[in-house]
Amino acid sequence: MSWESIIPNVLAGETQALAGTAPSAAMDNEQFADFYARTARSLWAYLARVSRDPALADDLTQEAYVRFLCANHPEDGEVAARRYLFKIATNLLRDHWRRPQSSSIDEIPEHVFAAGSDELQSDSLMMVGPAMAQMRPRDRQLLWLAYAEGYSHHEIAQITGLGSASIRILLFRARRKMASLLRCGGEA
Amino acid sequence: MSPFRCARERELSDLLHKGHWPQACPEDLRKHVVSCRSCSDLVLITGTLQASRKQTAELPRLAPAGTIWWRAQLRRRNAAIEKMSRPIVGAQIFALAMVLVVIAAIAVWQFGNWSAWLSDLPDTLHLAALIPTSISTQESGLLWVVVPVAVMIALLSGIVVYLASEKQ
Numbered sequence: 001m002s003w004e005s006i007i008p009n010v011l012a013g014e015t016q017a018l019a020g021t022a023p024s025a026a027m028d029n030e031q032f033a034d035f036y037a038r039t040a041r042s043l044w045a046y047l048a049r050v051s052r053d054p055a056l057a058d059d060l061t062q063e064a065y066v067r068f069l070c071a072n073h074p075e076d077g078e079v080a081a082r083r084y085l086f087k088i089a090t091n092l093l094r095d096h097w098r099r100p101q102s103s104s105i106d107e108i109p110e111h112v113f114a115a116g117s118d119e120l121q122s123d124s125l126m127m128v129g130p131a132m133a134q135m136r137p138r139d140r141q142l143l144w145l146a147y148a149e150g151y152s153h154h155e156i157a158q159i160t161g162l163g164s165a166s167i168r169i170l171l172f173r174a175r176r177k178m179a180s181l182l183r184c185g186g187e188a
Numbered sequence: 189m190s191p192f193r194c195a196r197e198r199e200l201s202d203l204l205h206k207g208h209w210p211q212a213c214p215e216d217l218r219k220h221v222v223s224c225r226s227c228s229d230l231v232l233i234t235g236t237l238q239a240s241r242k243q244t245a246e247l248p249r250l251a252p253a254g255t256i257w258w259r260a261q262l263r264r265r266n267a268a269i270e271k272m273s274r275p276i277v278g279a280q281i282f283a284l285a286m287v288l289v290v291i292a293a294i295a296v297w298q299f300g301n302w303s304a305w306l307s308d309l310p311d312t313l314h315l316a317a318l319i320p321t322s323i324s325t326q327e328s329g330l331l332w333v334v335v336p337v338a339v340m341i342a343l344l345s346g347i348v349v350y351l352a353s354e355k356q
Binding site: 029032033036037040041042044045048049054057058061062065066069070127128143144147148149150168172175176178179182183 | 193205226228229230232233234236237238240241244245246247248250251253254256257259260261263264267
């Protein structure tokens with residue numbers, strides 16, 4: 001006798017209570033596809049810019065969505081779900097950095113981020129890569145979440161696990177450093 | 189006023205995120221940004237990073253949503269099965285341990301009776317009569333019976349296991 005015949009409901013994915021998860025109750029396949037279409041590119045951009053590794057961003061984006069679907073995520077709207085997704089991605093990045101690395105993330109060439117659209121290639125935009133490379137990973141995270149994604153200090157605290165008061169100070173310093181780098185052409 | 193925040197920063201930040209900077213903002217705020225380092229940093233960083241976000245978000249070739257949904261389903265099912273089977277495996281290990289303990293206890297308790305019974309077994313079954321008289325006198329005489337019987341049992345066991353597995 002196999003497990004499939006004993007617990008068919010488990011294999012049919014119908015026993016969320018047993019699994020301790022309830023994602024499909026919150027989001028079905030089509031709802032997820034819509035949510036994914038709306039959020040995946042900004043999540044990938046966050047991961048790619050903070051990690052400076054597009055291949056890693058591909059992997060972590062997929063893993064973040066899989067974990068999001070497997071977890072008991074908040075059911076109070078898309079904004080909360082999106083924030084939760086960024087929190088998962090942030091934790092995945094942190095786990096990645098804690099593991100021993102075979103190669104440095106600084107070895108990733110910046111030209112992989114160069115888009116084809118010429119109208120976006122303003123002076124400061126060209127400096128983003130070199131300037132971000134001079135920042136610490138945590139500062140890159142905070143700057144991106146605050147100014148590219150527009151999250152408040154409270155939301156960034158929820159995503160990163162840092163205290164709101166610390167974020168204010170860290171962001172102030174990171175912003176000042178980044179602005180100096182952008183004005184100096186990305187060189188310290 | 190916080191040393192880490194200009195008093196007009198929140199107002200400016202709202203305008204930046206709504207896309208109202210610089211056209212749809214008050215003249216005095218524009219003048220303030222020119223003179224305030226914190227606010228000019230904010231304008232520079234927000235504008236640059238939002239443009240970078242727009243640019244970077246065009247780059248990825250994302251995996252299909254269906255693939256990710258399927259992977260998540262698979263992972264949830266595996267987690268559910270693992271969670272279900274964990275206590276069952278524990279119960280099986282406990283049951284096996286109890287059986288071994290009982291067997292060991294009985295073996296210790298009945299050791300004297302069993303050793304006497306085993307030593308009398310060849311005489312009881314008259315095994316000596318099965319051995320040809322030409323070899324019964326030798327030391328290894330009993331091996332001539334035991335080895336073929338063991339081989340026969342092993343062969344029959346193999347055939348039974350094969351047939352049983354084929355049926356399944």
